[in-house]
Amino acid sequence: MGPDNTIDTHTAPDAAPFPGTVVPTPGGGILVTALDDVLNWARLNSLWPLVFGTSCCAIEMMSTASAKYDWSRFGFEVARASPRQADVIIIAGTIVNKMAPVLKRLYDQMPEPKYVIAMGACATSGGPFFYNTYSVVKGADHVIPVDVYIAGCPPRPEALIHAMITLQEKIRSGGTREKITIEDIKR
């Protein structure tokens, strides 16, 4: 109970509290919230990643999925093989010139709203393959827009989980590109 006799759900010991305020009234309660917040809250709690690994970082992504790190604690465990069922694409590995059109097509095939995490130095900037190569794309953001970058070669599983939580925070605050507009709701 808050000081003004309302239940403030933001103080509840929940990882992703419901965004809104419940005003108790006789025989029930009134929920005061914004529709944007509710939709974002629903989205951030079940992010389905696309199984997209090109190189070393994919192994750390597998480690994150395995029992010790267990990303299902945060709702990421439904890794999808098809981009049409995925919400977030984790670019785990180097993107080379031949792969870049494929990555773009995969991104285009994903339904809105979609989010992108660039995992590791290669996907962020080309990493160890920045100099002296003729075939590496110097950062996946040359191909598709990226929401969260992770440093490391390869990043630790904790770093990936941190990035996923950062993405959740970003979705919660409405900071992602696919901010819901009035037109979306009307549609």
Add this chain to the structure above:
Amino acid sequence: MIEEVGTTTEGDLIINVGPQHPSTHGVLHLVITLNGETVKNVEPRLGYIHRSIEKMCESLTYRQFIYVTSRMDYLSSHINNQACALVVEKALKIEVPERAQAIRVLMAELTRMASHLLWWGALGMDVGAFTPFFHAFRERELINDIMEETCGTRLTMNYMVPGGVMADLHPDFQKKVKEFITMFKSKIDEYDTLVTGNIIFQNRMKGVGYISGEDALSYGCTGPVLRASGVKCDIRKLAPYDGYDKLQFEEVIETGGDSYARYLVRMRELKQSLSIIEQLLDNIPEGDFQAKTKAVLKPPKGEFYTRVETARGELGVYVISEGGLTPYRIKFRSPGFSNLSALHHMTKGSKIGDLVATMGTLDLVIPDIDR
């Protein structure tokens, strides 16, 4: 003959698998020609992760180029580094201290075990079982912890340098490895109960993806793929390096030639690697972990070649030196490339459902193939 649309001139169906496909273990693109359910032709298309590592190496010094090779076959990164360190040592005639050799072998065998464990989990997923993945990663994380303590990273170690290893072993190394061995020994029988003895698994594996020793040899297959067809090809036995000749271990040979034989070879190799680690663990010689080398390495003019046994097979490093700071040309003979070339032979005439399982037993790492 393949046309642009989905059928050939004979009316066979063409399916594209990859480059984004969960069973290709990376970004491999397979063009499969199907007659009904029967595979008529498999054509791998490469280059989706071609990072021009060989070209990069030409502009890096003899100390620097080793680190790029960790990213090549990232599941046996120690052994890749070892091969590169060995070729520089061969060119400069550097004597590696015994302690460094022992550390190298210990690390290489731990890497081999980690690689085989990951392969085992991934193969389980390829044939439709999800449980082995979690079992394999439980043990693999222990190896990663051991690596992390000594080398600083979990996957791309960059620990081998010309003349030895970069740093001495962590004080807890022996204790941790002993704990791992005790734990692993109680688990390895569990693997056999869970997967090897499973009748569904055996039906998916036995008699599938057969290749004779002669054919495998002519395709240039190495490692567990060739040994499963009954050919002796273990570089650790044929051309011992870093003191493998002083160790007692058995070269695992199976004669089945099918997917099940390839499976058994890797499972038995896990036990062999464990026995190598046990032999060395209490007998690590005292001394330096690195030989005294010059700050700038300049190998003499000439051509140098070394080969090592990675978890996938024979890795050859061929260096042409002009006597300068950087190599004139470096060529890697990667095991995955040759093993993949035999996929067409193994799967021709089999059913499409067996293709993924057969590919799983090849243990492909695509950045190793594309480089």
